[in-house]
Amino acid sequence: MAKQVCTAADIPQARYRAFAEHELTAGLAQDIANDLGLPAFVKPANMGSSIGVSKASTIGELRDAIDLALSYDEMIVVEEAVVGKEIEVAVLGNTDPKAATPGEIVPGDEFYSYEDKYLSSGSYAVIPAPIGEAALSEAKELAIATFRALRCDGLARVDFFWEDPSTEINGRPGRGFLLNEVNTMPGFTPISMFPKMWIADGVSYPEIIDRLVELAFERHGRRRHNTAH
Ligand SMILES: Nc1ncnc2c1ncn2[C@@H]1O[C@H](COP(=O)(O)OP(=O)(O)O)[C@@H](O)[C@H]1O
Ligand SMILES: [Mg+2]
Structure with a gap:
C-alpha cells in the first residue's frame, strides 16, 4: 500500500x-x-x-x-535488484518535518541482512553519505515528500537506493534515488542510524527524545482539538 x-x-x-x-x-x-x-x-x-x-x-x-x-x-x-548505495534519511517533525544529513550504510554481507544488522560487525555507516551536496539535498527533500505522502508523524527513517546518474548500470545511466522503504519506528539501539544521523548534525540524544515527546504532545493536542468540534 x-x-x-x-x-x-x-x-x-x-x-x-x-x-x-x-x-x-x-x-x-x-x-x-x-x-x-x-x-x-x-x-x-x-x-x-x-x-x-x-x-x-x-x-x-x-x-x-x-x-x-x-x-x-x-x-x-x-x-x-538495485545496484547502488543504500542511503538513509532521518526525518523528525509533524506538520513541518525536517531531515537530518543523510548517511550511507555499507553492508558487510551480499545485502544488509539480519546477521549483518545485529550479529556481525561487517556493516558500517558513513555520515554524511559520500554522494555530493546536491544529492544529499535531494535525498532530504525526497524523504520529506515521502513522509508527507504517507502522512507520517513524529519520526521516520526513509531509506533509499542511490544509482549514481553519472555512472552506467546494466547498460543505462543510473536513475538517481529510488525509495526502498519507510521505517515508521526506526531502530533505537546504540548503533542505530536514526539517532546517529541527528547526533552528527549536532542534535544530542536527550534532545531527540525531548523533541519526540514534544511532537507526541503536539499531535495529541491537535487530535483532541479536532474531536472537541
Ligand atoms: N530491491 C532491492 N535491491 C537491492 N537490495 C535490496 C532490495 N531490497 C532489499 N535489499 C537489501 O535487503 C535489505 C533489507 O531489505 P528492506 O526492504 O530494507 O527490508 P527490512 O524492512 O527488513 O529492512 C536492504 O537494506 C538491502 O540491503
Ligand atoms: Mg530496511
Whole structure:
C-alpha cells in the first residue's frame, strides 16, 4: 500500500510486483522473473530487520524465496535488484518535518541482512553519505515528500537506493534515488542510524527524545482539538 501511495506521489521506486498468498499461481515465479529480471529481492510486505528477505538469482531460488517470505506474511513484494548505495534519511517533525544529513550504510554481507544488522560487525555507516551536496539535498527533500505522502508523524527513517546518474548500470545511466522503504519506528539501539544521523548534525540524544515527546504532545493536542468540534 505504501508503494502505491508513493507511486501516486511521484516518489521514484524500483520496479516491483506485490501479491497475496491466494494469488499465487504455478506460473507466477516465471512471470515475475520475465518481468523484473533476476536477481530479484523477495520480502514479506510487513516485516523488518531483513527477516524473510532473500536475493534470488534463479527461478528455483525465487520460488524458495517466495515460500520463505510467505511464511512471515500473506502479502509479499518482489523487486528488481538495485545496484547502488543504500542511503538513509532521518526525518523528525509533524506538520513541518525536517531531515537530518543523510548517511550511507555499507553492508558487510551480499545485502544488509539480519546477521549483518545485529550479529556481525561487517556493516558500517558513513555520515554524511559520500554522494555530493546536491544529492544529499535531494535525498532530504525526497524523504520529506515521502513522509508527507504517507502522512507520517513524529519520526521516520526513509531509506533509499542511490544509482549514481553519472555512472552506467546494466547498460543505462543510473536513475538517481529510488525509495526502498519507510521505517515508521526506526531502530533505537546504540548503533542505530536514526539517532546517529541527528547526533552528527549536532542534535544530542536527550534532545531527540525531548523533541519526540514534544511532537507526541503536539499531535495529541491537535487530535483532541479536532474531536472537541
Ligand atoms: N530491491 C532491492 N535491491 C537491492 N537490495 C535490496 C532490495 N531490497 C532489499 N535489499 C537489501 O535487503 C535489505 C533489507 O531489505 P528492506 O526492504 O530494507 O527490508 P527490512 O524492512 O527488513 O529492512 C536492504 O537494506 C538491502 O540491503
Ligand atoms: Mg530496511
